[in-house]
Amino acid sequence: MVETVVTIRGARTGDAFDIAEVHDAAWRDAYRGIIPGRELEKMIARRGPKWWHTAIVRGTRLTVLDFDESIAGYASYGRNRVPSMPYGGELFELYLAPEFQGLGFGRRLFDAARRDLANHGYTSTLVWALADNERALSFYRHLGGQVIREAEERFGSEVRGRVAFGFK
Template sequence: MSELVTGIRHAKPADAAAISKVFDAAWREAYGGIIPGVALERMIQRRGPRWWAFSLRRGRPLAVLDVSKTIAGYASYGRCRDRSLPAEGEIDELYLAPEYQGVGLGRRLFRAVVNDLGDRGARAVAVWCLSDNERACRFYERLGGRLVAEGRERIGSDQLPKKAYLFER
């Protein structure tokens, strides 16, 4: 019998290639049919291993979900960048490779990041997601997120609707 070991930890520079693979697979699965094909391909191509290695050196926290020594997901987070939202913390991105979705690992990663933000003084945490990404919207709503704002995100030449959810501790 084999043992499945999972953990959540801060990302290391050596994780850049694995994070890039998760990003590629998760974005193709989440945004196919939502973000126009050419724009989606450009975004994925721009964020390869070199981009992630640079991102890890910038200092904004990035946590990875490690499942039996395989990076299965990641979350980028930190201080809330949108001053119009009533939040001190923000989760910029939270993605799992498609084969790890739907079994509670995303919820574990989310809670770990919210706890880390709480340890850093954030009493409220915001998350933006594209409105047409219904799976993500349902995920945040099931976790208790309260819809607090709507806006538009420019992607390529399109303006896509987005929603902000707030989580209060």
């Protein structure tokens, strides 16, 4: 019998390279055809291992899904960055490598991030998704998120819609 260990834990400095790889693969999978190609490439290039190492060292709330000693996904979160919105916490990013999507790991990462936020006094959570990212919209709706705001985001010379989901 083969046994695979799946854990969710805080990111460690040695995880930076693997998180960068997950970020690269997940962003290409999620945003190709949504974010203009040149802008997407620039965004991915900015988030290499050094960037992730610095984020971990600085204490960014960053949780990873460790699948049999390989990083399969990550979530970053903290205090809501939009004070006018009545939500204490914000899930900044939640991504899984494409081969780990659709297996329930996203929910596990989401729940772990929400628990950590609640443990730090943030009992409500906000998360943004691009309006053209149907997979993300479906995911957050399935988790019980309510659309609370719509806005726009600029990528180079192009504008894309984005949607905020609230979780109480």
